[in-house]
Amino acid sequence: MRNIAVVGAGQAGLLAAHALLKAGHRVTLYSDKTPEQWLNESRPTGTAARFDLSLRFEHELDLNPWADRIPYGDGFHITVCPKPGTQLLTLTGRLQAPCAAIDLRLQSHHWMQALKARGGGVEIESISIPRLEEIAAAHDLTLVAAGRAELCNLFERDAGRSVYDKPQRHLAMVCVKGPALGFDGVPLLPVKINLLPGRGECFWVPYFHKDAGASWNLLFEALPGGPLDRFQEAKSAGQVLEIAKGLIRELLPWDYPWVKDAETSDANGWLVGRFVPTVRKPAGRLPSGRVVMALGDTAMSVDPIAGQGANNGNKMVRNLVESIVEHQDRPFDAAWMTDTFDRFYERHGRAIHDFTNLLLEPITPPALQLLIAQYGSDGRTDNQSGRQLLANAFSENFNDPNLLTPLMRDPRRMREFIERTMGHSWLRAVATGGLGIAREGLRQLSGQAPRHPRVYGNEKAA
Known part of the structure; x- marks a missing residue:
């Protein structure tokens, strides 16, 4: 001993x-x-x-006495937003086993x-x-x-x-209660991510709060000096949430109805800062x-x-x-x-x-090919298409980054992976996904809402 x-x-x-x-x-x-x-x-x-x-x-x-009360996350729902108010593409992937934030x-x-x-x-x-x-x-x-x-x-x-040798993001986080434990058209309880290239990232994470129980944790990762970098002078949870609502209304309007009535979960449940x-x-x-x-x-x-x-x-x-x-x-x-x-x-x-x-860096070409090839994933449990399997694999990389991370810097290995998963050429997979993305981009240019994959009539996780 x-x-x-x-x-x-x-x-x-x-x-x-x-x-x-x-x-x-x-x-x-x-x-x-x-x-x-x-x-x-x-x-x-x-x-x-x-x-x-x-x-x-x-x-x-045996360190999980709250195991039967946690709002477990089933996977990820990711939206890529190259311009404010624009949804270029989505990914909805399932994890093999749930995640949790306590x-x-x-x-x-x-x-x-x-x-x-x-x-x-x-x-x-x-x-x-x-x-x-x-x-x-x-x-x-x-x-x-x-x-x-x-x-x-x-x-x-x-x-x-x-x-x-310097911080890559300015960070803000706040614990909130009130928003529904789920999103319309998403047949799982996800970690929801909005990626804004050149601006930063926003994360809505299912969360088990010490007082509120099943609730949410909102995390903002802002490139220094960019349009998301609004939180550094905040002095309270209420101020962080107020800034967050304004940012979401302006840049991510599809999520504003979900968050507009959110309240802070407790006075100490917030952070603002940066580190190297x-x-x-x-x-x-x-x-x-x-x-x-x-x-x-x-x-x-x-x-x-x-x-x-x-x-x-x-x-x-x-x-x-x-x-x-x-x-x-x-x-x-x-x-x-x-x-x-x-x-x-x-x-x-x-x-x-x-x-x-x-x-943290601009997306690599192999990672971009994966995101394009998976387009059409919807997160259904009975969806065993190649597109869905690609989305699930990307999600599972958060559990074990050894799975796909090396491929994201290796074009040959990523193309081989896409071909094995899809059952046909990587070029066909990327072309098919790219056409779907372009179609929905044209809809948005004409003032219409995009028709990215959604599932209705399925019970959402809770």
Whole structure:
């Protein structure tokens, strides 16, 4: 049994504490907030949508008491909007297993209480570098899962893996209640995404809120200085929602009737900010020479555009626990920390990093071919057409970015994938999809509403 400290009570830190405790280790968690402060006085640190590979780990650890109350997402409904008020194309894809976004304040509250009830240690204090020295001296391994707070500066930026040196998006998020759990013509409960090339992205995420229960989380990713970049001076949840409604009415009018009567779910349920996506070296050396290990966002923070932050943390934790078990009673030195993180990066981190960065940049030709070829997908469970299978595959890439991300930079492999899935030439698939997109574009130019695929008479997920 090893004696392990975890500094930080967010997604990755608490998951690691529970997993290590279950593996038979002595675990002490250090949090700067009590469970009650997390629940009642904090802001959510993100949307934290999770897909099947990540949710399975939480289920294995019995950390899902809200499982029968969550508004699970069945897939994605994506609209590409090259100009304000214009819907160029849609994609409606189903996931193989549902996704979920749970209020991190509720989660930290419950997971901290559960850790203590299961025999783990929980200490409430803010951790300085001198205090971290004491903790590291008293434990076999100290994990720093403090997000992007001051302690992350212990860990050197990995210049070879960090692509950006400035924020790529200005972010805003607000928790809302009131909008229906579903959309007309979409036969599933989706994560709904509006892509505005050259402007940014808007996400409506089904969400389990600490007070409102089944509700929504609205996330805005604005290119700095662009028409979506309106939130940076907001000082309250109400102000974020007011700005959001105006933006949706102006740029995404098809969603305005759905959101116009929305209310904020709670006064603290909002965020506005920006950060530089960064990969850090996993071993940090304290002034004494002792080493501590970065975990979660402290080790690798990704822009939320691909919904990978919490998933990245969960996969990193699973890899860490496996590595600790394999390491047996040997010391946890800097070389082991580096090897452990490198194994995670090769398994999951590289694909997560690349997929996220692909979505931040102008679309690649192979990814565009996929979006065009899938046009006509409608999300029906009985739709087994090649177009629907392409849309489902794109959706499943959010669960495991290893599936399609490499193809999005490789024209030959993407064309082969389209041909295998469609059962005929990729050129025919792209031409057919392109004709459908052009037809609906002409309708919009003539002042008519587009007739993108819709399904009526089917019960929507709820």
